[in-house]
Amino acid sequence: MIPDISSPLSLPLSSPLLAVENLTHRFGALSACENINLQLYPGEVLGIVGESGSGKSTLLNCLAGHLAPSEGRVMFSTRHEGVVDLYKISEARRRLLSRTDWGFVHQSARDGLxxxxxxxxxxxxxxxxxxxxxxxxxxxxxxxxxxxxxxxxxxxxxxxxxxxxxxxxxxxxxxxxxxxPRLIFMDEPTASLDVSVQARLLDLLRQLVSQLHVAAVIVTHDLAVARLLAHRLMVMRQGQVVEQGLTDQVLDDPQHPYTQLLVSSVLQA
Structure with missing residues (x-):
């Protein structure tokens, strides 16, 4: 029987695995993401949702060490060195983290193989x-x-x-x-697949995340994917987080007008 990881998670009392403080990334005068704060604990899955251009992929790339933020910090609790500021360590150390403590699942498998x-x-x-x-x-x-x-x-x-x-x-x-790894980043991991193939892959991901107790950050435009995989949800619009909370609470009782629009558009589809 596959555990239901979408239920609320009892978080440990220890420090978070990943902590983001006031993260902002600008492309010229445009803020792709602005003043983002979050904490992710071991074994927790965070979903980031929003329409195209909302900043969710930019945020993911900043968290994964691919794109240096214009402002703010990304702190990671390493296995042997304690908490480090991701963008104050050397690129060689970031590459080592990406081969050991982290994984990155691309939308197109061709980009990851x-x-x-x-x-x-x-x-x-x-x-x-x-x-x-x-x-x-x-x-x-x-x-x-x-x-x-x-x-x-x-x-x-x-x-x-x-x-x-x-x-x-x-x-x-x-x-x-x-x-x-203790942390996996996933960028629209099922978006390029047929619906029947998506279901099988999501079922597999849910099993592996639960069994391995790995933390994950998943970017998706699909609210059904977020509901299935994520414990918590962040909703982004125009580079800002407009709502966040436990996944079922956000999707069943959305408070922000934009989140309400996202949920209603799925119900009407």
């Missing part, structure tokens, strides 16, 4: 990036993670281009999870 190497090598490559060298152990771990994401073991030597879109996305998930 190496097209010219096999499925097994795509998974094993991330292990090699943190020092693994024993071929047998790497291949065994790759097989384990292919099984976890429901890819048959006999496909381990196939190139990603021979996989369906849903299988490519599952392979990208395996590649990200093999190093046992």
């Amino acid at each position: 190496r097209a010219n190497v096999s499925a097994g090598a795509n998974v094993g490559e991330r292990l090699m990036a943190i020092g693994a060298r024993h071929y047998g152990n790497i291949r065994e771990e790759a097989l384990h993670w292919l099984d976890r994401v429901e890819i048959d073991a006999n496909r381990i030597d196939d190139l990603p281009r021979h996989f369906s879109g849903g299988m490519q996305q599952r392979l990208q998930i395996a590649r990200n999870l093999v190093t046992k």
Whole structure:
């Protein structure tokens, strides 16, 4: 039985895994996101929703170390060094975090996979990036993670281009999870898939997030995806957070007119 992770989460009393303070990012005179504050705890899933151009993807890229904010701080609680300011450490240390403590699942699996190497090598490559060298152990771990994401073991030597879109996305998930990260960023992970494939992938994501107790930040325009995966929800409009709270509370009893419009547009569809 798959646990329902959409129910309210009992958060630990310890410090948050990720803390964002007054984060702003500008493209010239335009504020893509402005004065964002949030905290994310181990095992918690935060959904960020809003229409195209609302700033949600810009915020995700700032959180994931891809885009330096114009103002504010992104604090991360590392395994061995305590809390660090993401944009005050070196780029080399950020890259190491992205290979160990973090994962990033792109909307298009092609952006997150190496097209010219096999499925097994795509998974094993991330292990090699943190020092693994024993071929047998790497291949065994790759097989384990292919099984976890429901890819048959006999496909381990196939190139990603021979996989369906849903299988490519599952392979990208395996590649990200093999190093046992504590935080996963997901940018519209099901948007490019057919509805039936979306349902299967969402079911898999829900299982893995719950079983591995991994924290996640998921950007989506699909409120059904947010309801299924996220404990808490942030609603963004024109670069600002206009409403946030427990997912079911925000979607069942929206307070801000913009959130009400988003919810009603889904009900009328």
